[in-house]
Amino acid sequence: MGNQELDAILQSFVAVGEETKDKLLGAAFCVVNKDGVLYQGSAGRTDLPVDSPPFTMQSFTWIASMTKIVTAAAAMQEVERGGVGLDQDMRPLVPQLAQMEVLRGFEADGKPVLEPNPKGLALRPCILDPLGMQSTTFYSLNADESLQRRKVAVSYRDPETGTLSIGPLPIPAEPPVQCGGGGLWTTCEDFSKFLRAVLADATGNGADAAGMRRRILRPETVAEMLRPQLDDRQREALRSVTSEAYDSMVPEFERTTPLDHGISGIINLADVPAKRRAGSMMWKGFTNGQWWIDPKAGIAAVLIVNVLPQPDPVLTKLHDELERAVYSDLI
Numbered sequence: 482m483g484n485q486e487l488d489a490i491l492q493s494f495v496a497v498g499e500e501t502k503d504k505l506l507g508a509a510f511c512v513v514n515k516d517g518v519l520y521q522g523s524a525g526r527t528d529l530p531v532d533s534p535p536f537t538m539q540s541f542t543w544i545a546s547m548t549k550i551v552t553a554a555a556a557m558q559e560v561e562r563g564g565v566g567l568d569q570d571m572r573p574l575v576p577q578l579a580q581m582e583v584l585r586g587f588e589a590d591g592k593p594v595l596e597p598n599p600k601g602l603a604l605r606p607c608i609l610d611p612l613g614m615q616s617t618t619f620y621s622l623n624a625d626e627s628l629q630r631r632k633v634a635v636s637y638r639d640p641e642t643g644t645l646s647i648g649p650l651p652i653p654a655e656p657p658v659q660c661g662g663g664g665l666w667t668t669c670e671d672f673s674k675f676l677r678a679v680l681a682d683a684t685g686n687g688a689d690a691a692g693m694r695r696r697i698l699r700p701e702t703v704a705e706m707l708r709p710q711l712d713d714r715q716r717e718a719l720r721s722v723t724s725e726a727y728d729s730m731v732p733e734f735e736r737t738t739p740l741d742h743g744i745s746g747i748i749n750l751a752d753v754p755a756k757r758r759a760g761s762m763m764w765k766g767f768t769n770g771q772w773w774i775d776p777k778a779g780i781a782a783v784l785i786v787n788v789l790p791q792p793d794p795v796l797t798k799l800h801d802e803l804e805r806a807v808y809s810d811l812i
Contacts (some may be wrong), residue, residue, distance in 0.1 A: 486806045488522050494799045495525030495536075503647035503795055505786055507536025509669035512782045512807055513677040515686055519780065519811055523669070525528040528634040529647050538670040541616060541624070541648065542633040542787045544661045546768030550662035550745040551675060552607060556743065557702050558607050567705075586718055608697055612674045617667040624666070631668070633787040638795070646806050648732075651789065652709070657750070663767065669785040675770060676781035679703055681774060707762055707776060709741035709748050716741060723747075729792040731799065733763070756804045769796045778812055 485511065496504040507525030511518065526533040527540055559565050565574070572579045583648035609617050611696050618624055621632065637648040656664055657694040682696050683703040700705075711719060719740055723731045731747065732742065746764035749757065757763075758777035765771035772783040784800055786793075 483488055484520055484522070484811075486810055487520055487803060488524075490802045491524040494795065496533055496645070499520055501529075501636075502643045502647070505788055505795055505799070506533075506645060507539050507540065507633065507786070508799065509540060509785045510534060510654070510803055511538065511669050511673035511675060512780055512811060513673050513680065514779050515642055515677065515681040515780075518673065520807075521670070521673070527632070529636070529645065534630070536633065537631075538618065539631055540785070541621070541628045541631040541632050541666060542769060542770075542785060543621070543635075543652065543666050543766075544770050545671065545785075547672070547764060547766040547770055547772060548661060548663050548665040550679075550772070551665060553706060553745045554608055554675075554679070554698060555661075555687070557698060557706060561699060562727075563703055565634070579741070585720065608675070609613050611697055612671075612678050614667070614671040617665060617671045619664045619666070621666045621785070622655050636788045638793055639786060640790075640792070643795075645788070648789070669783060670771065672783045672785070673781075676774060676783060680704075680773060680776075680779065680781055684781050691707060701742060706744040707748070707760070707774065708743055709750065710743055711741050719747075725812055730765075731794075732792065732797050733757075733804065744804070756808055765791075767791050769793045771800060778808075780807070780812055782807060 491508055491510060493496045494505050494790045498585055505525060506529065507527055509523035510520070512520040521538055523537050523540070525536040526681060527536050560567055565571070583598045584592045584598050587593055608614070616628060622800055625657065634647050636645040637652050638645055643661055678697050682698045683700055685700045719742055724736070727736065733756070734740070734749055734753055738753060741748045741750055743762050746762045748762050749762065750759055757773060757775045760777055761775040763771065763773035768789060770783070770785045772781065774781040784803065788796060806810070
């Protein structure tokens with residue numbers, strides 16, 4: 482029943498024919514645990530013409546800030562190897578950091594409050610290949626022909642009519658650097674492999690039953706990534722920022738939900754009624770895709786779309802319905 486309900490939810494949110502008002506062109510959703518896939522499904526199409534290719538688990542798209550958790554895992558691998566420490570000053574290694582100031586908050590008019598950081602800045606071919614993430618890259622223009630055929634067009638929602646049109650990619654087609662904060666292109670299938678690896682490594686079960694996948698992180702490293710990291714002052718700053726940008730940052734939570742931040746994303750410190758458990762972590766991307774990891778429930782999920790601007794009210798409603806269905810029918 483759970484899979485059928487999730488299929489129906491996805492189908493109900495995508496455009497059929499030319500009418501796109503309050504719809505998405507396409508979406509893919511996957512739920513995993515440490516042992517495998519609990520659900521995967523997709524609906525819709527990859528471009529505006531009604532005869533465009535279908536949106537699938539293999540559709541190829543820019544995931545923006547969803548890149549951050551992959552980058553964090555790569556950084557934590559370097560911590561495991563002893564190359565850097567979580568509390569080591571990074572300025573001698575990356576001189577550009579010496580000129581960077583620390584954001585302490587905002588003035589009443591929105592002007593940022595910046596301070597020098599005399600204490601230093603700490604960082605508190607090893608992921609993609611071991612996990613078989615063959616459809617993930619920073620360079621979409623150089624991607625092979627198969628990925629080019631699966632590329633998803635960027636849709637833009639008109640705020641007055643709610644309809645969609647196709648627009649330009651809001652980043653350089655060929656990036657000057659491999660941007661760890663938001664540069665990856667991938668698929669729902671590939672990103673779900675990464676989330677499953679995080680869950681498996683958290684329990685020390687880093688290889689499949691057939692031994693086909695290597696561990697990417699130690700259990701204690703995953704625990705550190707998913708642990709709340711903020712002090713009282715930082716938590717208050719996070720509360721202030723998320724209150725101001727509630728619809729774009731944390732609409733999946735009640736406004737009173739206490740929040741923290743780990744080495745990858747925002748953590749809810751209390752259960753969310755009918756949804757994720759306390760201690761879950763989540764993050765999202767500029768094109769409205771998002772993921773969450775729920776260690777207590779032993780699951781992770783990723784929703785891949787490609788619609789702007791952010792936040793998108795249709796996507797917010799879709800995500801809410803999918804998450805509620807996951808916790809009521811799937812686990």
